Amino acid sequence: MYKGSCCCGEIRFELTAKPSMLGTCHCTRCRKSGTSTMFFVKKSDLKWISGENLLQVYKAVSPYKYDRYFCKTCGTSFGEVLGDLDSFPISANLMDDDIDMKNEFHEFVSEKPSWLVIGDDGKQFHNHPEF
Numbered sequence: 001m002y003k004g005s006c007c008c009g010e011i012r013f014e015l016t017a018k019p020s021m022l023g024t025c026h027c028t029r030c031r032k033s034g035t036s037t038m039f040f041v042k043k044s045d046l047k048w049i050s051g052e053n054l055l056q057v058y059k060a061v062s063p064y065k066y067d068r069y070f071c072k073t074c075g076t077s078f079g080e081v082l083g084d085l086d087s088f089p090i091s092a093n094l095m096d097d098d099i100d101m102k103n104e105f106h107e108f109v110s111e112k113p114s115w116l117v118i119g120d121d122g123k124q125f126h127n128h129p130e131f
């Protein structure tokens, strides 16, 4: 069990299983919305404890396909947590418990600012990853 929460603590959840993957997106949208490094989780493994009603949605605009959710009170970014998908990425920064996993990839490295230096050996992709 891994606990997660937003900055103000109103929204709390837990993961009942270890995420399947950890990856980082360097695209402009992910950086601005505050969800760059993400754990990929199954919807059935995410249990809300409190504050789910405080999640506000920022709808995706084409060509982006994922909506973004954030805490109405403190602005903490969650990722795609309330979508219809069976599995989705959530912001790694939400986790209160440490999850012993390594970052596996970097996508949209083409949009990475020069001041951000990649310090792990995760596979790098110019745009979307190809596995």
Ligand SMILES: [Zn+2]
Residues within 6 Å of the ligand: 006, 007, 008, 009, 010, 011, 071, 072, 073, 074, 075, 076
């Ligand atoms: Zn909050």
Ligand SMILES: [Zn+2]
Residues within 6 Å of the ligand: 025, 026, 027, 028, 029, 030, 031, 108
């Ligand atoms: Zn992105």
